[in-house]
Amino acid sequence: MAISRLGFLSLLLLVLLRAFASLPTQAAARGGSDSSGIDNGKHGAFSRILLEDNPEITEEMTRGxxxxxxxENAIQGFGNKCSNVSRIYSIGRSVNGSPLWVIEVSDKPGQKEAEPAFKxxxxxxxxxxxxxxxxxxLAYWLCDNYLKDPLVCxxxxxxxNMHLHILPTMNPDGFALRRRGNANNIDLNRDFPDQFFPINDEISFRQPETRAIINWIKQEHFTASxxxxGGALVAxxxxxxxRDKRKQYYGCPDDxxxxxMASVYSQSHYNMSLSKEFKGGITNGALWxxxxxxxxxxxxxxxxxxxxTLEISDLKWPKASELLVIWEQNKMSMLNLVASLVKTGVHGRIFASDSGRPIPxxxxxxxxDSKISASRTLGDYHRMLTPGETYEVVASMxxxxxxxxxxxxxxxxxxLDFILDPDGQKKPLHNDCGCHCDDDVGGKPFLIRESHLWLYLLVLFVLLALYLLSKRRRTASKLAAHRIPLKRPVAV
Structure with a gap:
């Protein structure tokens, strides 16, 4: 089929615009701090007492x-001993190359289930x-006590009834160096993109440990964590x-x-709820x-x-002989907090009425003013809510x-399961991964990925060949018209 010159140019312009839109944009370099006064990972205007590094950590303090x-050997040993209820996997590496090992505890580790996940x-x-x-x-206690009387244990x-993921150390390099920050001396709990003062939201500029956590959260469907x-006793x-950087109570939508949840932990602790500094042993972060x-x-x-964020020890580096005591003091708090994912809240799945299949x-x-997403594969959701309240719950897609x-x-x-009816309008297709085949990506207009640019160049080449062929045929037709008289239509 011949392509008109105007149609070809329009198509060519469209393809070029989409192709060049896919090229990566220049990201701003990450600085130390901006005009807001926010410190980029180092001690600054918002330092707390807890930010102060301990005095020199001696060999005596680290013994035990x-x-x-x-x-790492203990984690691998646990995986061998408790392989029936666990799997060991890594979410990445630290600056100095130490693997960030995770223990998953579940009766079906590694499998997708319509169950909540805690980390x-x-x-x-x-x-x-x-x-x-x-x-x-905690990991060994769960392994040793599994299948005992559930009324007691x-x-x-x-x-x-859930999947528990345990990352014992996010900062192995900092531990080895006996300091707060990682190998680059960056405070990892100041390294995540911030809602109020986004110095630079480009993930590639984050520390490798931070990126590992971010990717982990994107891959797993965590309900709570x-x-x-150490350094205080409070939830x-x-x-x-x-927003205005003042020390004040600043609650989130699910305050x-x-x-x-914080009270579940504090009230289960042996003395956290008795704190004289924090009422009930809990605190809003911005107020503290x-x-x-x-x-x-x-x-x-x-x-x-x-x-x-749980502060579970008054001392950052207590004597090793006190570790078992600290574990016993926090054991019921940890267990009750994790169990609250199963024992309270609203849980269910979302289905499409026309196909009967789960939808994300x-x-x-x-x-x-917050929402949670159902899982991509099973359409299950798990919504933490305060018991003893009336709620109007809305499922949508x-x-x-x-x-x-x-x-x-x-x-x-x-x-509570939801069955949603199609609205009768064309809706995006979803593959088994829950990916939108013709939808926006991340809330932004779909951009052709750079890796597909070669495909569009091939399309341009084909279109150009068709255009040249069409032009050649039209030229040949004009020459032929001068030699052969045109026939008139014949009435029948």
Whole structure:
């Protein structure tokens, strides 16, 4: 078929625009701090007492703690001993190349199930090593107590009804160097993109440990999480900073639910709730001391994951002989917090009425300005909510009519499935990975990826060949018209 010159030029222009739009844009270089006064990973205007590194950490202080190689051996040993309820995997490497090992505890480790997932992260700061020791104790306790009487022991409840992921150390280099920051001396809990003061949201400029956590959250469908720190005794919840940088209570949309979760931990602790500094043993981060670039706020905003920052030891580096005592003091708090994912909240799946297949919709609660997404493969969602309240829950997805229902959430969890009807309009196709075949990517107009640029160049070459062929044929036709008289149409 001949292509008109105007049509060809229009098509050529469209393809060129789409192709060049896919080329990467220049990212601004990451600086130390901007006009907002936010410190980029180092001590600055918003320092808390906890930011101060300990006095010189002596060999005597570190005696009894596992070294990085000993911790790695312990993790691999756990995987061998408890292979029936665990798997070991790495989410990346530190600056100096140490693998960031994760222990997944579940009766079906590595499999996708319509169950909530929780993650624990220890040793975010290199000079706060208590978390790495306590988390290994937690893993072994779950393994040793699995299949015991579930009325007494929570191990069976946790192993069979959820997936627990444990990262004992996020900062092995900082631990080895006996300092707060990583090998580049960057505070990893100030290195995440911040909602109030985005110095540079380009992920490639983050530390490798930070990027590993970000990619991990994108890959897994975490419902909630907690990071373990030392230097105080309190359960901290979002927001960690405020828009005007003042020290004040600055609650997130799910403030009531976060206070409930923090109280679950504090009230289960042997003395955290008795704190004279923090009422009930819990605190809003911005009220305690504002920080920016923190991990828990990023989890909530970008992962729909409800994360707490748990300060579990008054001392950053207590004597190793005290570690078992600290574990016992925090054991029920950790177990109750993880078990709360199963024992409370709203859980269910979202289906399409026309196909009966699960769909990756989203869930909102009226009056709470946040939403969570259902999983891409199974369409399951797990929404943390404060018990004893009435909620109007809304499930939605592009191409379908939203559906809402009012519930009264008692002290126990509620199961609630949604079946959404197509809205009758053309909707994007979804493959088995939950990817949109003709939808926007990340809320931005779809851009042709640079790796596909060669394909568009090939298309341009074919179109150009067709155009030249068409032009040649038209020239030949004109020459022929001068030699052969045109025939008139014949009436029949």
């Amino acid at each position: 703690y596992m070294s990085n190689s000993e911790l 624990f992260i220890g040793n975010v700061h290199g000079d706060e090593p208590v978390g790495r020791e306590v988390l290994m104790q 929570k191990a069976t409840l946790i192993v069979e 907690a990071s373990l720190h 901290n919840y979002p927001w960690d900073g405020s 009531k639910t976060f206070r409930y 001391y504002p920080i920016y670039g923190g991990m828990q706020d990023w989890n909530y905003i970008h992962g729909g994951c409800f994360e707490l 919709g989203s869930l909102m609660v009226k009056g709470i 592009e191409g379908f009519r939203p559906r809402s229902t009012r519930i009264v959430l008692e002290q126990e969890a509620m199961n």
